[in-house]
Amino acid sequence: MEKNTGYFGKFGGAFVPEILKVVLKVVEEEFYKCILDEEFLKELAYYQKQYVGRENPLYYAEKLSEKLGGAKIYLKREDLNHTGSHKINNAIGQALLAKKMGKNRIIAETGAGQHGVATATVCALFGMDCTIYMGEVDTKRQALNVFRMELLGAKVVTVTTGTATLKDAVDVALNDFVENEKDTYYLLGSAVGPHPYPTMVREFQSIIGIEARRQIIQAEGRLPDYLVACVGGGSNAIGLFHPFFNDKDVKMIGVEPAGKGLDTQEHAASLTKGSVGIIHGFKCYNIQDEKGEPLPVYSVAAGLDYPGVGPEHCYYKDTGRAKYVSVTDKESITALLELSRVEGIIPAIESAHAIAYGINLAASLTKDKVIIINLSGRGDKDAAHVKEMLEEGILA
Numbered sequence: 001m002e003k004n005t006g007y008f009g010k011f012g013g014a015f016v017p018e019i020l021k022v023v024l025k026v027v028e029e030e031f032y033k034c035i036l037d038e039e040f041l042k043e044l045a046y047y048q049k050q051y052v053g054r055e056n057p058l059y060y061a062e063k064l065s066e067k068l069g070g071a072k073i074y075l076k077r078e079d080l081n082h083t084g085s086h087k088i089n090n091a092i093g094q095a096l097l098a099k100k101m102g103k104n105r106i107i108a109e110t111g112a113g114q115h116g117v118a119t120a121t122v123c124a125l126f127g128m129d130c131t132i133y134m135g136e137v138d139t140k141r142q143a144l145n146v147f148r149m150e151l152l153g154a155k156v157v158t159v160t161t162g163t164a165t166l167k168d169a170v171d172v173a174l175n176d177f178v179e180n181e182k183d184t185y186y187l188l189g190s191a192v193g194p195h196p197y198p199t200m201v202r203e204f205q206s207i208i209g210i211e212a213r214r215q216i217i218q219a220e221g222r223l224p225d226y227l228v229a230c231v232g233g234g235s236n237a238i239g240l241f242h243p244f245f246n247d248k249d250v251k252m253i254g255v256e257p258a259g260k261g262l263d264t265q266e267h268a269a270s271l272t273k274g275s276v277g278i279i280h281g282f283k284c285y286n287i288q289d290e291k292g293e294p295l296p297v298y299s300v301a302a303g304l305d306y307p308g309v310g311p312e313h314c315y316y317k318d319t320g321r322a323k324y325v326s327v328t329d330k331e332s333i334t335a336l337l338e339l340s341r342v343e344g345i346i347p348a349i350e351s352a353h354a355i356a357y358g359i360n361l362a363a364s365l366t367k368d369k370v371i372i373i374n375l376s377g378r379g380d381k382d383a384a385h386v387k388e389m390l391e392e393g394i395l396a
């Protein structure tokens with residue numbers, strides 16, 4: 001891969017205190033060293049195969065495609081990874097990087113808890129000390145994930161400052177990183193944050209698109225017409241999209257959470273409804289007030305509930321390389337039920353946003369067209385929540 005400046009057009013960068021800049025510079029240098037190093041890549045490939053279970057299938061959803069009567073739908077099965085989503089791809093990559101840097105203490109932030117679980121998992125695997133920062137509000141909402149992290153040997157620290165959610169957990173984690181950088185590595189969970197994180201996370205998630213590209217050529221003898229993925233911070237989407245960047249005929253569609261509707265305050269559609277500003281040390285489209293303070297965001301999918309979005313997506317949007325759309329809570333739950341019944345696959349409620357858009361897209365296209373939808377995670381974690389919402393009549 002080629003080194004970059006940390007800017008994607010005008011987006012990205014590292015808007016952080018000087019002392020943190022120095023720490024990030026070291027991470028950047030070590031990352032570029034590792035990502036070009038045969039030994040590192042061999043070790044990464046070993047764990048991807050033997051521990052995560054890659055490569056995972058690119059599954060032709062024949063029943064669903066035939067029912068819709070339009071384009072062929074293929075699902076990239078990130079839900080079959082160990083721990084049930086794409087997040088482990090990034091966690092393994094960064095943990096190996098930390099190991100190479102001689103750091104044995106890992107810290108991370110988590111909102112919904114999924115990234116915390118992935119991080120705790122790789123720390124157990126590599127025998128590393130693990131501290132997860134989580135807002136108090138989130139520890140209550142995601143009590144089961146807190147217990148999972150503890151089972152895996154991690155220490156979960158409750159953050160009570162500010163709004164006691166993800167944003168505050170990030171701030172505390174960044175402070176810890178600066179104070180303890182000698183033995184500590186901050187393992188960030190999505191393609192966001194200051195440089196070099198968006199680039200690192202994209203590289204570790206690009207395995208999704210690299211495999212999918214090879215697999216679709218094998219299955220169809222050609223490239224797909226469309227790629228569809230849900231966008232929270234943007235890591236599963238950029239992981240699928242990036243390896244197709246130069247394939248100009250492959251259209252890319254990122255699906256944001258429209259929550260209760262784009263005309264309400266309850267959504268998290270940063271690219272669709274946000275404005276340019278700085279959040280968590282980087283420039284992107286985000287949901288903010290006139291003073292540039294992040295506003296509360298909402299989605300039924302806890303993993304999509306982030307006020308900013310990765311800088312590379314902002315760049316893809318402005319240059320027209322990708323298109324960004326949105327799907328409501330209700331539409332995503334309808335899609336979750338449909339995929340469960342028609343294909344026997346319960347998707348994560350995050351991934352169900354991509355499924356919802358993909359279903360409509362496929363139905364509008366002719367049978368000779370091919371769509372790849374990234375099935376970023378499995379839905380077991382959401383079953384109880386979905387049951388509750390159906391009983392409350394969300395689809396009525």
Ligand SMILES: *Cc1c(COP(=O)(O)O)cnc(C)c1O
Pocket residue numbers: 085086087114189190191230231232233234235236237303304348350351376377378
């Ligand atoms: C965390 C998560 C997402 C959203 O994160 P991205 O960085 O946008 O990929 C999507 N799907 C699942 C299953 C997740 O756990």
